[in-house]
Amino acid sequence: MSMFDIWLGILQGLGITLEVTAYGLVFAVPFALVFGVAQFVTTGWTRFLVTAIIEFWRSSAVVVLLFVFYYVLPVMGVTLSALTVSALVLGLNTGGYASQAVRAGLQSLPAGQREAGMALGLTRPAILVLIELPQALVAMSPTFVNNLIQLVKATSLVSLVTLTDMTFRAKEISQTEYDPVAIYSALLLAFFAVCYPIALAGRWLEARVNPHKGAQRGI
Amino acid sequence: MGFNLDFALSTIPTIIGAIRATLLATVLSCLGASALGFTFEIIRRGGGAPGLAVRFLIDFIRSTPVLAWLYFLYFVMPFYGIRLGAMTVGIMGLSLYYSGYLAEVFKAGIDAIPKGQQEAARSLSLSRRDTLVFVIAPQMLRNVAAPLGNYLVSILKATPYLAILAVPEMLGRAFDIASETYRYAEPLTVAGILFLALALIVAYGVKRIEQRLLASGRR
Amino acid sequence: MLAQAPHPVSNVQTTPYVRVDGLNKRFGALHVLKDIDMTIRAGARVVICGPSGSGKSTLIRCINGLEPFQKGTIELDGITVGKNARDTAKARRQTGMVFQSFNLFPHLTVLANCTLALRRVLLKPAREAEEIAMQHLTAVRIPEKARAYPAQLSGGQQQRVAIARALCLNPRIMLFDEPTSALDPEMVKEVLEVMIAIARTGVTMVCVTHEMGFAREVANEIVFMDDGRIVEHASCKAFFSAAAHPRARLFLDTIMSH
Numbered sequence: 001m002s003m004f005d006i007w008l009g010i011l012q013g014l015g016i017t018l019e020v021t022a023y024g025l026v027f028a029v030p031f032a033l034v035f036g037v038a039q040f041v042t043t044g045w046t047r048f049l050v051t052a053i054i055e056f057w058r059s060s061a062v063v064v065l066l067f068v069f070y071y072v073l074p075v076m077g078v079t080l081s082a083l084t085v086s087a088l089v090l091g092l093n094t095g096g097y098a099s100q101a102v103r104a105g106l107q108s109l110p111a112g113q114r115e116a117g118m119a120l121g122l123t124r125p126a127i128l129v130l131i132e133l134p135q136a137l138v139a140m141s142p143t144f145v146n147n148l149i150q151l152v153k154a155t156s157l158v159s160l161v162t163l164t165d166m167t168f169r170a171k172e173i174s175q176t177e178y179d180p181v182a183i184y185s186a187l188l189l190a191f192f193a194v195c196y197p198i199a200l201a202g203r204w205l206e207a208r209v210n211p212h213k214g215a216q217r218g219i
Numbered sequence: 220m221g222f223n224l225d226f227a228l229s230t231i232p233t234i235i236g237a238i239r240a241t242l243l244a245t246v247l248s249c250l251g252a253s254a255l256g257f258t259f260e261i262i263r264r265g266g267g268a269p270g271l272a273v274r275f276l277i278d279f280i281r282s283t284p285v286l287a288w289l290y291f292l293y294f295v296m297p298f299y300g301i302r303l304g305a306m307t308v309g310i311m312g313l314s315l316y317y318s319g320y321l322a323e324v325f326k327a328g329i330d331a332i333p334k335g336q337q338e339a340a341r342s343l344s345l346s347r348r349d350t351l352v353f354v355i356a357p358q359m360l361r362n363v364a365a366p367l368g369n370y371l372v373s374i375l376k377a378t379p380y381l382a383i384l385a386v387p388e389m390l391g392r393a394f395d396i397a398s399e400t401y402r403y404a405e406p407l408t409v410a411g412i413l414f415l416a417l418a419l420i421v422a423y424g425v426k427r428i429e430q431r432l433l434a435s436g437r438r
Numbered sequence: 439m440l441a442q443a444p445h446p447v448s449n450v451q452t453t454p455y456v457r458v459d460g461l462n463k464r465f466g467a468l469h470v471l472k473d474i475d476m477t478i479r480a481g482a483r484v485v486i487c488g489p490s491g492s493g494k495s496t497l498i499r500c501i502n503g504l505e506p507f508q509k510g511t512i513e514l515d516g517i518t519v520g521k522n523a524r525d526t527a528k529a530r531r532q533t534g535m536v537f538q539s540f541n542l543f544p545h546l547t548v549l550a551n552c553t554l555a556l557r558r559v560l561l562k563p564a565r566e567a568e569e570i571a572m573q574h575l576t577a578v579r580i581p582e583k584a585r586a587y588p589a590q591l592s593g594g595q596q597q598r599v600a601i602a603r604a605l606c607l608n609p610r611i612m613l614f615d616e617p618t619s620a621l622d623p624e625m626v627k628e629v630l631e632v633m634i635a636i637a638r639t640g641v642t643m644v645c646v647t648h649e650m651g652f653a654r655e656v657a658n659e660i661v662f663m664d665d666g667r668i669v670e671h672a673s674c675k676a677f678f679s680a681a682a683h684p685r686a687r688l689f690l691d692t693i694m695s696h
Contacts, residue, residue, distance in 0.1 A: 061376035071403035153284035180294035195282035339541035343555035
């Protein structure tokens, strides 16, 4: 098998990689917004609970979480497709990280923003949606790009729960062709081809959003 | 096929026995990543062609998933006649992957040292080497201690990837039990809980050390 | 018009002098030093003053080889500064420098700050280094803080440590780059007192400062700079009583009226 064929073979898994990513975002984005805002506005016991949930998803090892959910849920009587379980676990893990960025973005806004909103007679939810979140989300957009890259890379794990992503394809090809150098370099290059443009977009965003931050923050 | 609590409890000793392997992998990978990351940063600072090459290498590593690197090293090295144990390969893979991130940590740590420190050292006629050893390095180490601690926890959470290479760390042991007994839910849940507990303990320990460092060094 | 100050004391070192010829420096497009010519004799106590942006800090940093420059020569006791690293390092062994932001090593105690160069550069054994350091710390009046860390000291105390640190190496010329500008007013006095005491030892001093009261008391030469040039270089007495250049007179009027 030529390098080119190997490359094509691996890219056959790109569809699944992207599908898991997109599906994961379906979980990640709402979680990050809801829980990030919740951590920002709540206090006391509620906040503690919110933080606990965030920390569970953020601080757990993705590998372990994925396998546990994949094998334990059916035993509990919950049958979900491998795709759904993967998207759920990876998405909520990424969402946990992103929620911290949402919260940090909100916290970094000057207090005057909220006060101006209140002076205009807006309700708290309205202030959040119209004034605070837009600014916070834009300011943290480079971080979200990082989170996205994190998610794309994490999808390589789904190859271990029977989903035929790029990593799975690489392993599949290696069953019939003994050419580890070509196969696994191609795999690395394939991920690089997907993630590096996103990283560059993130750097461009960073330059636009934080122009005074001096030297590159690096992604 | 419900969840068998007795069986689950019976797996605990075996999995706890694997904590040593998990911690060993974590510490050695962190050391490896630090050494490599530091080297990368020094080369990058040197500028020129090597500096540029290192910058690109770091970008490449950060745009690719750790699993792909583990596969790459695990399968490519024997192809060139290098036969190393799975644990060693795993540690090399994690060291390589995280070196990209730690290079950035060292960069920030060195940049945070005020320029005046070098000037004072030069004015006192300290040699380049003495300046590095007595003035720059101690301050850099204080600056990187906190981020390094955080990455130690991240690396800990990445060690379950090594289970893919059949390394007998905590997740790997759980899979060993599962493949012998055909019961996956129990050992994986136990591994998940124990691992979470371990991660929380280590994260707490790192935080305490950081606080003590902050207290002694600055005040 | 350069008056020679009397050299009263034992510690007089012989003839280092500073010679600056045709010095020109740019920061990118900004021309910060323009055709600077200056000679400083051994034992002189020179204050360099002038409005902000006149280039006085840059000048003193060039003298110590901390800033590169494009044209001209600087010599310290006959050694060329700023052309190659070895000569510059050689020249630096005779100079001590005190910075506006102190630049103490935060991870070392006050004593260790002073002994580091004694041990690594002058290769003194530990005990002798400590004795020398304590002597100078006593001279700047903070021997009791020897085991403290810089962060535990006030600004004035830190600067005094910085001065002691520089003096430990027994330099022939002391350079001060706005030593009191970063200090709260109540601490300026203690640092100036230390500098006055140093002046009495006869060591050559070059000081960039705004403290004209100090200049009047201690300096025997004043160099006035404006917009990158040396506008006037006169004896202290002459400068304060009858400064020749109108810009210098304007500066004096503004400063002295405070």
